[in-house]
Amino acid sequence: EIVLTQSPATLSLSPGESATLSCGASRSVSSNYLAWYQQKPGLAPRLIIYDASKRATGIPDRFSGSGSGTDFTLSISRLEPEDFALYFCQHYDSSPVTFGGGTKVEI
């Protein structure tokens, strides 16, 4: 199975700054079958990005995804207070799908 490794584990930033989150795969993810999710305590995880770079419905354009093969990035420009959360990546290249360990974006 594909192992996804996210870095850093924690990102300490201030509102208005930009965040860059990385997701590395143990082997190439075909056709950029990679998604990013936002998770807040007690709430349902929310889809942010799918197919590595496509924003999900209702996601503001300060969120962007990029990358291919084994290296993927989620970028958040101009952090808003509601963006401070846990983010994790997931591939859907092959079964079983797997998730990264997550990056916490904190103030």
Add this chain to the structure above:
Amino acid sequence: QVQLQESGPGLVKPSETLSLTCTVSGGSVRSYYWTWIRQSAGKGPEWIGRIYSSGNTNYNPSFRSRVTMSIDTSKNQFSLKLTSVTAADTAVYFCAREDPESSGWYLAWLDPWGQGTLVTVSS
């Protein structure tokens, strides 16, 4: 919009069976895959498996010998059973929808998710 809600016991004894149900509202369970995921404290999520509205299932090999999923289209619900649980099965369990037709592949992203339910395995 489609909403998912997990339900079931929050405490299960070791060696017993964990049973959870996910109720889908605002849409039908037909023509989609429905997935169970769990997340242990401080770890990334772990895919348990999925079930199609026809009843076809795919399980993570890590759970295959212990997991059973079922679906009741008349109640718009699907369920998870995990047998012979241990403390390692303590986690927040989520249900989610998967739509491979959207991805054009046999797998897809998960959207939407339920808010999750904590299951603790302890005597």
